[in-house]
Structures are given as structure tokens and as C-alpha cells.
Amino acid sequence: MTKDSGVMVVAGWEDDFSLTGLTTEMLGLARRLSDELGGPVSAVTFGKNLQSLSQPLYWQGADEVILVEGCNLEPYQADAWLPDLVKVIQDYTPKVVLIEHTVIGMDLAPRLAFRLDTSVAMGCERVAVKGEKILFTRACYGGKVLEEISFANNPSVATVKAKTQTSLMPDYCRTGNLMVVSSSVTDAQIRTRILDRNRVVSEGIRIEHAKVVVAGGGGLGGSEGFEILTELASVLGAALGASRVACDLGWCPPHYQIGLSGKTVAPNLYIAIGISGAGQHMAGCTNAKFIVAINSDADSPIFHCSDFGVVGDYEQLVPALAKEIQKLIT
């Protein structure tokens, strides 16, 4: 295999062993990069009994699949994954390693870069080949500024933000090479221990998958505001979201948070209610197709990044909007 060629994706999967949306996005990106750079698309994933994942990985663009299997690889702990990930990367020598910009990826990628003595670009929105260079575009200054960076060392590690790339249409005829590796990590090497894990099972639609998101911010004035939003959300079949301000004030659960330090969504319709439109919030919803802003402050920056807007009192407007939409869609 040619040294420093190809793109490796650290693949993530859901509880039902389907690939995460972000992983299919990364495979699409990896395919496009590999077609320009040359070299294969490889996908590495960690867990146990993962065989069923190899096919969807091929279908979405992978040429090589490496399954690292072991009993201590789930849930993720950096100490359990890193030694074998480093080995796999040293064997396959990809030019770029793509990792999900999620809680796992944000924890894994920086450590990986240090172990490989290389560089990392966090939260990339765009990765493109330009001549000899690979340009990584990412937001900084709370989403107000974009930077394009390149690295002189190999491999470049990058985390990719959700909803920024296009997945390939699955090609069910595609196949590739499978390598199954047994994890070399013993329990004694894992310095951290998970004592307890509470995952909130959100009722209804997962916000990352929702076609419509209704989000509330500091302008709601209290947790009661979310009840008014719930009414609109149920008419639209929408998921509820929130700005950081609303989460920090405890008006809604923390997993509602959309933005730089929360979730990234790209629904068809995003309705921002009482949200000022701070860069760090908009970083999480800027890829929505339509953004509607409802805010009592006509000077609010949210109106600079919305397609449709209403200046006014949400407590009156939102119930009226729910009623009108109900009329139109039934």
C-alpha cells in the first residue's frame, strides 16, 4: 500500500447497529477525497460482534473495513480504543483520518493526534483538496469567523461536523476487504472506569433526524414557554430544541441544546423563538433549509440569518401559528 494515501474513517453506529448519519456523511466525504488523492477509503470501528457493519460500510463508500473486536470497547473509553487505533493507522498509513465531531470524537481525536505526533482540525465543515494541500475549513470565534487550515504532517486528523457533508446513495453491489482484529487492550490498561450511565431517551423524534425543529431561547422568559412551543411542535411533528441560554437557565433539559457546544441540526424548517441568534447558536442550525425567527426585538441579530421573521410577542403568535398551520396541513 502506498504510504500516506487514502482516507480512513472512524465509523460510528447506533444501538441497532446501523451506521450513524454522520458516519455515512464522512464516508461520502472520504470517497470524494480519495478519488482526488488516490488510495482507498478505509473504515475502522470498535466494539464486539460487528460483522453486520461491514456491508453498510462498503455500500456507503468504504473499500477496506477494519473491525476491532473486544469486550471492553463499549461504551467508548479513550484508553480502550487508542492503542489499536494507532496501530491500525500505522499499518494503513492513510493521508487523512476522519472522526465524528461528537462527544466521542472530540475526546478521541486530540489524543490520537498527540499519539501520532501529528495535527488535528476540530469541527470541520469542509474538507477539500487544493493542489498538494488538503484544506480544512472550520468555525472559530463562536461561529463568527471561518478558518481554512492545512497541515504539513501526515496523517491529518480531522473531526467532521454533522450535517455538513453529503452521503453517497448506498450502492448495494459494492464490496471490499474485511479485516477483523482482536483488541490488544487489557482491562488493566484502561485507567478510567464508567461507574454509571444515564441516557435520556427523548420522547418522539430525535432532534438530529427531525425534518422540523422548534427551538426556544432566553426570550421565552421561563420554562412555561416550552409548553407553548410543544403545542406548535406537535402540530408540525417537530422536535424541540433550545439555545444554550435556555438550557443553562434550566428551562429545558440540557440535551435540547443546539449550537457549537450542543447539537448540530439541518432540518427542512427551523423555527427559532426568542433566540437572539448568537454565532455559537447559529453554528448548530445554519444548514437548515428555512429558518423562521420569532422575536420581540426587531434589532435582534437572528433576523440577519433567517429567511422569514415576525417581530412580536411569541405567546400570542405561536399558538396562532400552530392553529394556522394545522388548517393548512389537514
Add this chain to the structure above:
Amino acid sequence: MHIIVCIKQILNPDIATTNLRVDEKAKRVVPLPGISHVISPFDAQAVEAAMRIKDARIDDTKVTVMTMGLQSARAVLKVGLAMGADEGVLLADADFEDTDSKATAQILVAAIRKLEDADIILTGRQAADGDVGVVGLGIAELLCRPAITFAKAISSTNGMVQVVRVLENGFETIEAPLPVVVTVAHEIGKPRFSTLRETMRAAKKPVQTWTSSELRLNPQEVSSAGAHRRLERLYIPVKMTKCEVFDGGTPENTAAKLAQRLKEVGAI
């Protein structure tokens, strides 16, 4: 117990985009005059986390706040000291300018090694200017210590640290032996206000200043560590969105107009 909190002075992240300029030639962010510099909010929360650990422990716990930057970065040390930290360390040297995450971690590690043994090293989850989130984990890697990211609560008993960590859809509690690095998420809550008395006291607390030579750093090593990363372009994205504002006189009429339009464009 000794806790070191690494903090950073940044351009006030709450300023509006309209008060921010980018010099695309120099590839630098240029604030309009009068824009303040502040402690990165996640770092203020890391100081808060340190103080909560200190408050909960019966033993003698010392909190050191450390920052790398210009002489003006002293101001953020004062913020940490006024919140209750015991000592400050300023790492200031012309060689430390424009360092990347890796060089920054190397410099901080040199200083951490020079201090007495740290049991817990805290940082914010990311600095709110670069929004990178690499330095804290880099410190852990260079020191070969375990690290736990995105903490919303931290306690320490029996030579271990217990951290409630924020996940996308919930929380997990992780335990690791000391010494350890923990990065703090904003879910930890509001940093405490400094009382006037604490602020007065802070002025008398010891602050050491170290340069590259005092850290026995090889200047070439520090500068070459940053040489792999090249900033190709820095710019403020242009938003082409033009907002269509609806006003129908009454909420009902406005809502009807908006709903109609959403239907037309296929948004609903």
C-alpha cells in the same frame, strides 16, 4: 491536594459580529476599539470547578491558576485569584506567540512540571476564541495521565476523581485515579462572583512570571511544533439571507400570512 487550572484570555466572545473585523492579509481577527478581553467563559467555569472541589475537601487544597499570554493576561489570573485561587502563574515570552495547540500544551506541561505535583489539572472544554478543544487532552497525553472531558460535576475521594460527564443524550459518571486532567463543560454552571474582599485579597496573592528560558524550553522546539499547521485563510462568512418580515396587524393575521408562505415554499 494541588489543583492547577489552565485559563486563557480571549477577546470578549459576546461581542456582535459587527464589532469584529478580519484582516484577511495578516489572517488575524481585529477587534474594533473598545472591545474588552476576558477570561474564556469555559475557563472561568474550570476555576469554579476547582473551587467547588476545594470547598468540599477537608484537607489543605491549593488552587493555582496558570495562563500563557502577554503581560496583559495577568488580568485573567486576577479573575481566578479573586474567585478564590491561591496562586497565579503567567507564562509570557515572545516565543509563545502564535503557538498552535501542540506547542501550547508543551509549554503548559513544562510549567506544570516546574510546579509542585498537581493532583488535578483543569481546563475549559475549549477556548471560546479558537473553539478547538485540544490543549487539555494534549496536556494529559504529554504527561501520560488519564483525562476526562466535558465535566459537569467533579469530586475527589480516596485518591480518585469522580466526574459526571456530559454526553449527547445524557450523562455518565467516570472514575479515574489521580493525577488526572479534566476538561470542564458549561453545564457545570455559573462561576461564582468575586466579593470586593476577595478581589482586594487577590491583589496580594503571589503571581510568578516565567519565560521560555525559565521553563528550560528549547525555543526552536517550541516554534517548530507550531510549524506543521498553516493558516491558509481567515474570513467572516458572508450571509446572503434576506429576511422576509411578516406583519398582519394582529397575531392571527400575521400567523396566517407566515403559515401560507411556509406552505408556498415547501417548508411545511
